[in-house]
Amino acid sequence: MTQSTIVSLPQVNIHDNQDKIHIDNQSSFHNSLKNSNAPSKNTISFRNIKYVLGNEFIYDLREFWCVSPLKSKTKPKPILDDITGIFKSGMNAIMGPTGCGKSTLIDVLTGRKDSKGLSGDIFLDGLPISSLFKYISGYVVQDDILCGTLTVTENIMFSLNTRLRTRMSKKERQDRVEEVIEDLGLTECADTRIGTEFIRGVSGGERKRTCIGMELVLQPKILFLDEPTTGLDATTAQKIIELLKRLSKSGRTIILSIHQPRFSIFNLFDQVVLMCKGKIVYNDSPENVLPYFRKQGFERDLNDNPADFLLDILLKANQHGPEGEKKLADLVRHYQRTKIFQHIPFEIDQQIRIASFNMANNKHKIAKKSIFKELYYISKRTVMNTYRNPLLFLSQIVVAVFVGLLIGLVFFNMAKTVDPGIQNRLGAIFMIVSSKILSTVTAIEPLVKERPLFIHEVVSGYYRVPTFFVAKLICDILPLRIVPSIIYSLIVYFMTGLQRTATKFFIFLLTIFLCSLFGSAICFFFSALIPMFAVALVIVVLIFVVMMIFSGFIVDLGSLYSWIGWLKWLSAF
DSSP, X not given: OOOEEEEOOOOOOOOOOOOOOOOOOOOXXXXXXXXXXXXXXXXXXXXXXXXXXXXXXXXXXXXXXXOEEEEOOSOOEEEEEEEEEEEOSEEEEEEOSTTSSHHHHHHHHTTOSOSTTEEEEEEETTEEOOGGGGGXXXXXXXXXXXXXXXXXXXXXXXXXXXXXXXXXXXHHHHHHHHHHHHHTTOGGGTTSBOOOSSSOOOOHHHHHHHHHHHHHTTOOSEEEEESTTTTOOHHHHHHHHHHHHHHHTTTOEEEEEESSOOHHHHTTOSEEEEEETTEEEEEEOGGGHHHHXXXXXXXXXXXXXXXXXXXXXXXXXXXXXXXXXXXXXXXXXXXXXXXXXXXXXXXXXXXXXXXXXXGGGOXXXXXXXXXXXXXXXXXXXXXXXXXXXXXXHHHHHHHHHHHHHHHHHHTTTOOOSSTTHHHHHHHXXXXXXXXXXXXXXXXXXXXXXXXXXXXXXXXXXXOOHHHHHHHHHHHHHIIIIIHHHHHHHHHHXXXXXXXXXXXXXXXXXXXXXXXXXXXXXXXXXXHXXXXXXXXXXXXXXXXXXXXXXXXXXXXXXXXXXXXHHGGGGGXXX
16 A cells, blocks of 8 residues: 655634725736636745845855854845745746846745745745645756766656656556657657767757656646756757747646747746846736836837847846946836735735635645665666766776786785795785775765766655665675675785685685775765865875874884874774
């Protein structure tokens, strides 16, 4: 029997709005606000959202292994400044200059921002957003985060297999993936790998459509996209927006941020939100935007693209100094006088009121995913990734053979006499162990490279964090640790002339294998903690060098000062 979790959202107390607001027929978006008796489904609303950086502590997120608990001397920077709005089913575009808060607003709505510095309310159909929201929504990030060694079909299938929370046969899953691929126009490249720095793959537009497909395969009610046209040519960008427009007609709510769309793309939007310095200065349909700004004295040249014209207005208000602040204040004041702005709080209250009456019927059943299924699919992908990266496996074998032969030749058939037999054996043991541990630094780079993919997939609900690392350890041990250790041990043990008994050989083999596991664990720990390969590598090598110094082979540990001699207990040698 499939386990499930029933979540009932808490009741919300709402006070009736006594103000009567007249609504005119300015636009289709305005008319949708007017129809309060039948609130639309899949509506995202937000009220008094504020997001401030720098108000408490300084955290370097790119190097969060080094946290500086220093009070910020800079003035708190508002990224989102007390904004309120509604996104209904259809194409909703957020526009504005770089740094205006477009991406931050989407991250806040999807729950991807830390609650520190964040305040305000977010609702889905009148109910507060809960942790279950990620299971009914999709988020296509700006950077195309995909597994490069998998094909288009395999990436989309992986998304479905790991995130699906309802029972579906293998045939049904295959049919759904094929349907999504056909809808996205990816049939010709369905069996083509995405591509890596060593493998030529699909084009930029095909990568973007694959990212969209990985979300659409779950049939989300709400789809967020952060700058979906960035880095694409005009024709490809047009095709992607037209695809999203078709999807929005099926009742989905599409919310995307976009910087400077062409005129044909701009006309496809149902609602346009213009932002500047974390504030909303326009929220209506695209056909009303030019008359709206014309009333404020902004005239567009007939040869100008409307999006370029709007961006020019926002850029002037985005300037630093008194002039820019005055222009921004004027834009905000004009927007707050519109009847759409005045009616949005009333509409949000009404949605909450209706949702609270239907609270008993709004329990969401979310089936729990099997941790073993997660482990299976992640392990399967990891094995495929290793198989399709033969250089990774071959490099381990080559290193094991080369180092094993080098040590075997230097200490070939060591003498069994006291002098120089003992010295040679001590040197051989030190070199055998230290070279094996040092060779594990190759475990750092793959995990650092997979870091963005791992973070995106965990936040999107693909799998649990422990499941990923268990699968990684299982699939890393066999091909990259056990096999090279066996080859290394066979070469070194018999070339150096150690005692040729089965029991002692397997003890030696187990020791080498444990040394390999220890080194890999250290590398995994720091590659998970530090996002930069070069920094992680330096720290790991430094730790290994310190362990070698205090191993007892290089210096007599008894002659060390007491204040530094304790480091011998931290050495694995």
